[in-house]
Amino acid sequence: xxxxxxxxxxxxxxxxxxxxxxxxxxxxxEAIAVGLNAFDAISNGLVVxxxxxxxxxxQEEYFVPELLICSDAMYAALEILRPHLQKSDVTEKIACxxxxxEGDTHDIGxxxxxxxxxxxxxxxxxxxxxxxxxxxxxxxxxxxxRLICLSTLMTTTMDGMASVIEMLKEEGxxxxxxxxxxxxxxxxxxxxxxxxxxxADNAASAVKVAKELCAxxxxxxx
Amino acid sequence: xxxxxxxxxxxxxxxxxxxxxxxxxxxxxxxxxxxLNHAARVLGVxxxxxxxxxxxxxxxxxxxxxxxxxxxxxIFSTTSTLAEAMGTTMxxxxxxxPQIAGQPIQEYDDIKxxxxxxxxxxxxxxxxxxxxxxxxxxxxxxxxxxxxxxxPFTTAAALRPLDFFVKDLxxxxxxxxxxLEICCQAGIAFIDQILARRALPIIxxxxxSGSLVSPxxxxxxxxxxxxxxxxxxxENGGGLPAALHICGKTxxxxxxMLGADFDLWSLDAVDLGEARQIAGERVTLIGNxxxxxxxxxxxxxxxxxxxxxxxxxxxxxxxxxxxxxCEVPINTPPANIDALINAARKYGRFDG
Numbered sequence: 001x002x003x004x005x006x007x008x009x010x011x012x013x014x015x016x017x018x019x020x021x022x023x024x025x026x027x028x029x030e031a032i033a034v035g036l037n038a039f040d041a042i043s044n045g046l047v048v049x050x051x052x053x054x055x056x057x058x059q060e061e062y063f064v065p066e067l068l069i070c071s072d073a074m075y076a077a078l079e080i081l082r083p084h085l086q087k088s089d090v091t092e093k094i095a096c097x098x099x100x101x102e103g104d105t106h107d108i109g110x111x112x113x114x115x116x117x118x119x120x121x122x123x124x125x126x127x128x129x130x131x132x133x134x135x136x137x138x139x140x141x142x143x144x145x146r147l148i149c150l151s152t153l154m155t156t157t158m159d160g161m162a163s164v165i166e167m168l169k170e171e172g173x174x175x176x177x178x179x180x181x182x183x184x185x186x187x188x189x190x191x192x193x194x195x196x197x198x199x200a201d202n203a204a205s206a207v208k209v210a211k212e213l214c215a216x217x218x219x220x221x222x
Numbered sequence: 223x224x225x226x227x228x229x230x231x232x233x234x235x236x237x238x239x240x241x242x243x244x245x246x247x248x249x250x251x252x253x254x255x256x257x258l259n260h261a262a263r264v265l266g267v268x269x270x271x272x273x274x275x276x277x278x279x280x281x282x283x284x285x286x287x288x289x290x291x292x293x294x295x296x297i298f299s300t301t302s303t304l305a306e307a308m309g310t311t312m313x314x315x316x317x318x319x320p321q322i323a324g325q326p327i328q329e330y331d332d333i334k335x336x337x338x339x340x341x342x343x344x345x346x347x348x349x350x351x352x353x354x355x356x357x358x359x360x361x362x363x364x365x366x367x368x369x370x371x372x373x374p375f376t377t378a379a380a381l382r383p384l385d386f387f388v389k390d391l392x393x394x395x396x397x398x399x400x401x402l403e404i405c406c407q408a409g410i411a412f413i414d415q416i417l418a419r420r421a422l423p424i425i426x427x428x429x430x431s432g433s434l435v436s437p438x439x440x441x442x443x444x445x446x447x448x449x450x451x452x453x454x455x456x457e458n459g460g461g462l463p464a465a466l467h468i469c470g471k472t473x474x475x476x477x478x479m480l481g482a483d484f485d486l487w488s489l490d491a492v493d494l495g496e497a498r499q500i501a502g503e504r505v506t507l508i509g510n511x512x513x514x515x516x517x518x519x520x521x522x523x524x525x526x527x528x529x530x531x532x533x534x535x536x537x538x539x540x541x542x543x544x545x546x547x548c549e550v551p552i553n554t555p556p557a558n559i560d561a562l563i564n565a566a567r568k569y570g571r572f573d574g
Contacts, residue, residue: 019392060474063436065388072389105321108384108434130321155513155551156259156319184433184470184491185548190514202433 005036012045012077017052019066021073024049028077038084046074046081050119057112058204064108067203071115091121094214097140098149099127100183101160106153109183112203113149120207122147133160137167140177146217147210148177150196153184161186162194178213182206228564229571235293235365242506242541243463251536251570252293253563254488254508254545255516256467258370259299259319259552260559261286269552270316273299276352283353283367284360290559293543295361297353298370299346301426304408305372305380307345308336318552327382330397336381338408341415354419362420368465369416373427374405374447381405384429391439398443406447410454417459424465425451425484431470440478448482456483463506469548476500485540490547495534502538509535510547511562517551521561528565536570544570 008031015024024046031041053070056062062070098114100107107129118124125143127135140148150161161181168174180198181191191199198213200206231238233249241248257264261282262272272282283295300320306312309326326335341347350369357367372380378401379387390398409425416423429435430444452464463485471491472479479487480501488508489497497507511527519527528544535542544566550559 060432063432063439063474064434065391065439066436068385069389069392103315103318103321105323106384108388111385154319155517155549158514158517158551159553185512185514185551187512187514189512190518193518 003030003034005040008034008036009041009045009048012041013049013052015077016046016049016070016074017056019069019073021069021076024073024077025080028080032080032084037086038081039086039089041081042078042085046077047119050074050116054116054119054204054207058202064112067112067115068108074115074119093121093123094147094217095125095143095145096122096147096149096210097125097127097136097143097145098151099131099136100129100151100153101157101164102130102132103157103160104152104154105129106183107151109153109203110149110151113151113182113200113206116203116207117149117210120211122210133163134167136164137171137173141173146176146178146214148179149206149210150179150181151183152186155185158183158185158190161196165195178210180206180210180213229567231291231567235291236363239293239366242543243461247572249571249573251532251566251572252543253566253570254294254296254543255290255292255559255562256296256488256546256549257283257286257290257292257559258296258549260550260554263552264289264556268316269318270314273314273320274346274349276349277356279349279353280356280360283357287361287365289556290563292559292563293365295357295365295367296370296424297350297357297368297421298549299350301372301376301428302380303346303350303372304339304377304405304412307339307341307347308377308381308404308408310380322380325380325382327401330394333397333401333404336401336404338404338411341411347412347415351415351419354416354421358420366422367420368422368424369419370424370426370467371409371412371416373425373430373444373451373466374402374409375444376427376429377405377409378402379429388434391435391443395442402443402447406450409447409451413451413454414458417455417462422462422465423455423459424467424488426467426469428469430475431468432472432474433470435475437475437478440475441481445478445481448484452483452485467508467548472497480504486543488545493534494531494538494542498535498538502540504540506541506543507535507538508543508545510545513546513548513551516546516554516558516562519558521555521557524558524561525565525568528562529569532565532569542570
């Protein structure tokens with residue numbers, strides 16, 4: 001006999017939360033087999049598990065390795081569910097451009113933020129690492145982004161963030177975007193000084209700040 | 223404050239730092255701003271040249287010491303330098319520190335290619351060692367010259383893409399230990415080279431930061447290898463202390479760090495008052511004015527921040543050294559470094 005919807009959703013969430021890719025994937029197959037709605041399985045299963053993992057990260061119970069393995073489990077299950085999404089499930093998302101500023105190749109923090117913002121319902125445009133500063137501006141215009149997320153782990157490259165904000169001002173489009181910055185050496189004081197809209201000191205708080213900053217725009221899914 | 227109001231030093235830098243080793247209070251606390259790539263600015267050479275020429279690197283640090291009077295000369299290019307000598311490729315920039323371009327370990331089997339490097343030849347190890355020799359010969363009678371090398375965990379993570387490596391901790395722990403063993407042997411060999419040049423080896427282990435790995439992983443994969451390096455320094459360093467720097471947030475891992483048996487901790491984004499509660503009976507604390515603030519704040523703000531740090535850490539039972547939390551950014555205004563060192567003269571006094 002087929003299991004209840006709740007049990008399958010629980011396995012999807014637990015597979016992600018407990019670093020158990022096998023469980024998440026088998027629950028995704030089961031969800032499809034029993035005709036569970038794919039959007040339901042994603043938003044009430046996988047996303048719940050990833051959000052719980054994000055909370056544990058915020059509480060310093062989980063660290064980077066745990067969060068990355070959780071997200072691997074989530075994306076593996078998502079691959080199975082995504083082809084079954086209905087057109088009506090696809091909602092309007094807030095576009096976000098993210099990347100590590102030029103001169104820095106440390107991207108693990110940026111990757112975590114990208115994953116958690118993706119889960120939070122933002123449409124992510126990842127420029128990668130060591131990104132030429134002008135590319136942030138160009139991409140943000142191209143995809144009509146509302147949010148620009150800049151990351152660096154190096155004290156040597158922090159000033160690049162200020163340059164991106166200056167470029168937006170020079171083009172007269174600063175008001176169209178919210179700029180969120182973060183990374184090892186970044187402080188709230190630094191963010192304020194260079195005129196960023198927000199600062200986050202870890203990947204979990206980046207999502208909270210991003211949502212607050214974008215509250216004025218069409219709401220991102222909770 | 224006018225310059226005339228800043229108390230004058232009558233101890234030399236070396237006397238000041240030696241008093242820590244002798245267990246007596248110095249006239250005022252020492253100050254270790256981590257002047258690394260910024261030294262190129264003081265000498266007026268491109269950062270790219272500093273990073274590729276040992277004589278230039280050494281001269282830059284001598285010039286920085288002459289300019290600022292910092293109590294530690296710290297020879298350094300990147301935390302990936304040991305890995306670079308073991309196969310990691312780097313990209314160089316004229317006006318920025320080098321960055322990792324490619325890692326040699328993509329598949330588990332690639333570990334077979336990884337060996338302890340030849341210090342006369344491989345990567346830029348000769349650059350470091352030449353710079354160390356030059357600095358020791360020029361200013362070694364006045365100030366401690368330290369040469370910074372990465373710990374085994376950081377070296378391993380520079381040999382393999384980091385997102386793979388951190389997952390390997392779960393997926394293939396035995397393999398990770400094999401890799402760490404090679405990196406530890408390479409680090410110990412580097413320590414011997416540094417000691418032979420009468421410099422102080424300083425271990426940096428940023429990938430062991432609490433921003434990245436849990437206390438459990440720190441105890442399993444980071445502390446045991448660091449402990450071997452500290453023991454090697456204790457056994458072969460002629461009384462030199464073992465010094466460890468970890469960037470970023472270290473609070474979750476402070477307890478686990480105690481297990482590595484270092485004598486000095488240079489800390490970054492952590493409250494030194496809290497670190498003192500955990501480690502003050504065993505460890506001399508170094509830190510931790512924010513590098514971002516050194517780059518962007520005014521000298522008056524640096525003075526105020528340093529004063530707060532001193533208030534938290536001055537009474538640390540095993541001593542305190544004022545410093546920057548991490549590398550002084552390349553383009554830091556010199557007046558801010560002066561403000562940091564002057565703060566040690568003002569707020570770090572023991573002579574009344």
